[in-house]
Amino acid sequence: MGEWFGQRIFPGVQLGDASLDAMKTQLCPFLTAAVGEAQECIKATPSQGVCTITSRDATRYGVDEGSIDWLVCPYRTLDHGLLNEVAHRLFDIAVDADALIVAAVTLDEPTTQSRIRAALAAGTPAFVYFRARLGGEISLRPTDGSPEFSFDITMVQLLPGSGDPEIGRYAIVEVQTMEFHGSYGEATSALRSALDLHDASFADQIGENPEWAGRAIQGPSIADTFKRTFYQMIFKFQLGLHTSCAGTVLALPRAVWNSWQPHLGRPELQPDPDNPTLRSLPRPEGVGLTEEAPAWILVFDTDQTVGVSPNPLLIDMVIATDTPTLLHYAFDVAPEAALGGGATERLYADICSKMLNRWPELQRDSAADDRAPAQDDP
Known part of the structure; x- marks a missing residue:
């Protein structure tokens, strides 16, 4: 486990003056910041307080060295910098503009209304966002020919009006966390016991005993997460082309x-020569953007270099894409890579080997080798 109740405990311990109180009171710093008053973590006891799981062997997951964070709580992404980047990309606000972004659950509060009016009067972009427990999820109703879908975050622009602000367009924000095999229960139980026993020396103890935070935690469920997410991602990218979105x-x-x-x-x-963060997925010949405005993938990470908890989120890449391009890579390019280089022949040989181990008298179909394409065939 990398972060517990938003506090960094692995690979390095980064606890501030308020960290122990946050962990003792089971405070969620991200919901607290969104609402403006103390909010407890809403998770069940076995996973309570678990924000990120940190893998020691980052090279296994495409990182040159060190550790890598997997976010397992969607509320961990309630980061102003990330939401401000969404507003910049989708609503065409200035790069250096710091928008006012408030949770919809606070929209009926006079303080929030005053902040919005003041921001709009000063020319500052203003937005409201909905998500579970912060105004509720926005859902697309099902029809006879389409499924129901809920949006992780729905961001709505507010515009200056003749009197009160006007409701502008909305945007869809999907946040992909990772599921892990096994349970976090043994790890969270060990941390709670250590906090009760050691109190003020908790930071030293957890630094000397990092295995407490990783007890019985297994690996990420990568393939299942991709399969569950990809269809929704494509569907919602298409919804984003609607005129009101x-x-x-x-x-x-x-x-x-x-x-x-x-x-x-x-x-x-493909990198952008004028922006080191901006990238785009190369589009195959004959496939272009479905509309002038593409969909965006924001790739982010926790910034552990700041040395304080909670670590802010750092945007690594902003990738422009669209539905046809993603479909091309997932269903054309990846299968070609899977079936190339003699992989199909090895697959058939492996099947035969497993069957012959159980029934040695079976005969392999010699015609299968004749039917197999040459390795350099497309």
Whole structure:
């Protein structure tokens, strides 16, 4: 486990003056910041307080060295910098503009209304966002020919009006966390016991005993997460083309984006010469953007270099794409890579070997070798 109740405990311990109180009171700093008053973590006891799981062997997941964070709580992404980047990309606000972004659950509060009016009067972009427990999820109702979908975050622009502010376009923000095999229960139980026993020396104890935070935690469920997410992602990218919608952003932790590379054929991203963060997925011949405004993938990571908890989120890449391009990489490029280089022949040989181990008298179909294409065939 990397972060517990928003406090960094692995690979390095980064606890501030308020960290112990946050952990003792089971405070969620991200919901607290969104609402403006103390909010407890809403998770069940076995996973309570778990924000990120940190893998020691980052090279296994496409990182040169060190550790890598997997976000396992969607509320961990309630970061102003990330939401401000969404507003910049989808609503065409200035790069250096710091928008006012408030949770919809606070919209009926006079203080929030005054802040919005003041921001708009000063020319500052203003937005409201909905999500579970912060105004509720916005859902697309099902029809006879389409499924019901809920949006992780729905961001709505507010515009100056003749009197009160006007409601502008909305945007869809999807946040992909990672599921892990096993349970966090043994790890969270060990941390709670250590906090009760050691209190003021908790930081030293957890630094000397990092195995407490990793007890019985197994590996990430990468393939299942991709399969569950990809259809929704494509569907919602298309919804973003509606005239009342400013577009769709998929926010991916760097660990998740790295883990997706084999599922997309490991594409080479095209850099923008004027912006080191901006990238685009190369589009195959005959495939272009479905509209002038593309969909966006924001790849982010926790910034552990700041030395304080909670670590802010740092945007690594902003990737422009669209539905046809993603479909091309997932269903054309990746299968070609899977079936190339003699992989199909090895697969058939492996099947035969397993069957012959159980029934040695079976005969392999010699015609199968004749039917197999040459390795350099497309």
